[in-house]
Amino acid sequence: MKKIGLAIIGLGPASQPHSKSLLDLSDRIDVHWAASRTPERVQAYQHQFPFRTTTDLDAAIQDPAVDGVLVLTPPSSHLEVSERCFAAGKHVLVEKPLELTLDRAERLVAAAQAAGVTFGVVLQQRFRPGSLRLRQALLGGEIGTVQAGFLSVPWWRPQSYYDEPGRGTLARDGGGVLLTQAIHSLDLFRSLVGVSRVIAADVRTTDLHRMETEDYVAALLRLGNGSPGTLMATTAAYPGYPERIEVIGTKGFASLIGGTLRLTFLDGREEIIEAEGSTGSGAGIMDFPHDAHRALIADFVEAIDDRRQPSVSGEEALASQRLVSAVLAGGKGVQH
Known part of the structure; x- marks a missing residue:
């Protein structure tokens, strides 16, 4: 070749x-x-x-x-x-x-x-082994019909990060935590369970940062099949914790924390796929393996x-950016 x-x-x-x-x-x-x-x-x-x-x-x-x-x-x-x-x-x-x-x-x-x-x-993030296995389990109906989905990105960035020229500004980054950091997890979540609607959102900048854009977002969502979903993303959760996606199904529960997947089934079976390394959730923004x-x-x-x-x-990434815009619009802009 x-x-x-x-x-x-x-x-x-x-x-x-x-x-x-x-x-x-x-x-x-x-x-x-x-x-x-x-x-x-x-x-x-x-x-x-x-x-x-x-x-x-x-x-x-x-x-x-x-x-x-x-x-x-x-x-x-x-x-x-x-x-x-x-x-x-x-x-x-x-x-x-x-x-x-x-x-x-x-x-x-x-x-x-x-x-x-x-x-x-x-x-x-779509290429992590845990992500691939979760997609397979959802497509194959292994955990049943999705009843609810949760996405949490409790990351941390120090003020020194935002003091660098352009960081956290509309002119350079286009947005804050949702577009710059959480978009990875949001894209994975959307690709796994779908998001059909943003019901409500709270978008704001906490007192932990001086920045133009948001460092905290919470939202209520409707998933692709109409089930409820929730989102929380921030860069104000010191010292930073792994992002997590959780899905409730009629046959089991899926928990993807960082890259580690745990599937627990109502019949008593359990499957775990361990991940190695950090996810860049803290001050060390490049602190993660390059396997994905x-x-x-x-x-x-x-x-x-x-x-x-x-x-x-491009179409897949555009669908995720449209979701980012919808959540931010639901929050009626950044509040201080």
Whole structure:
């Protein structure tokens, strides 16, 4: 099988798990460029990874050896950088969220569709073994008909995190805890049980942070089958705890805490899939293993080979961003 040629655009913290994954997948992928407009980031990256670097984004994008591009820049630049990739006929894997606003996210997905390329989004929690097993159990009816679902993301970020330029602002991040941190778990939850309606939401910034956007969200939801659902997400829960998804079914109960899944059935059976490592729930924002990133990138490469869309397609990510917007609208804006 011919190796897929890739380029990385954006060498901030998000590039770390991706670059480690690309090294692991070197039998299937050739990384031709790692690019950033910031010389200091290029220099720091050169000390960690062996890939050829440049500050010329267009040189990386236009290289004929490059089949696809990993766009790991801040959300405010995703549309512009991706459109340059589409114009060059490149496949794109873009970091979450799609873009700053729902309108720009919709424009990005439409541009990818018009270009006819493979387009994926980095929402890697779907690829954890526990997540995959829970999806299988739900699809197979193993825990019966879903009666209720709960999503909790009790994370922590210190004020120093939000003191960095642009953090927690609409101009750079597009939103607060829901779009920037909890979107991973929200996307997984939505993909597992569906969300048909936001009944009510409380959106606010706690006294623990000075920031433009929200650090606390709670919402009442209707799931895909009409059952009740609840959501709570925050970056004000010191020192940060693993996110959890819980599902009540007519035949059993599923609990996914971090990456660890526990299935308990009414007939007395139990199944546990243990996860290793942290989930980035505390001050160490990159404190998690890169296994799920590796699986997501492998799926993206297979999608290019198979001429299909990846498991986390633009349309799937757009559905999750629409849900984020609906919850925030239900909260009537950020309250202090």
